Amino acid sequence: MHRRGRPPPGTRGGTARGGFARVSRPGANGRSLTVPDANTSPTPAVRVARAEQARAALRAWNGYDPSPADEAGLDAELDRRLAQARQP
Template identity: 60%
Template sequence: MSDANVRIPEEAKDRLAAIAAAEGLSLRAYLARLAETMLTPSERAERAEKARAALKDWNGYAPTAAEARDLDSELDRRLAEAAGQ
């Protein structure tokens, strides 16, 4: 396996190295493990679609795009209210 160089701010590298060291890993091993556990946008979309299909099969819930936007807006409003904004 070949290595790649990634340019990030020194502070970010130091933070990641500290997290890796606390878990007993090298920065290289930590980043490789992190990459294996993260989902790409297409993988997230696929999982979300499967979850929506399972929810619809389970209880018939299938909000329209407009209903989902309204629900998201309501959630945002409530979170902002709870945070005192």
């Protein structure tokens, strides 16, 4: 770590300053800020674990516990909306 808990410039710090340092390097572009690295994308197993944790938290908080039929309906609605958003 750098002083005050900040990572050195040009390293993978999760701050705007770190992002600016990455973009300002020669040959870098704005995509380096918006496109996540493959190393930072969660694996399918991690996504499943996070989804289970979120469901458990929702169930404990407000009793949310959809049936498989409810989930299928929600998935279909999400697919419909995504398809609609992709149309020109």
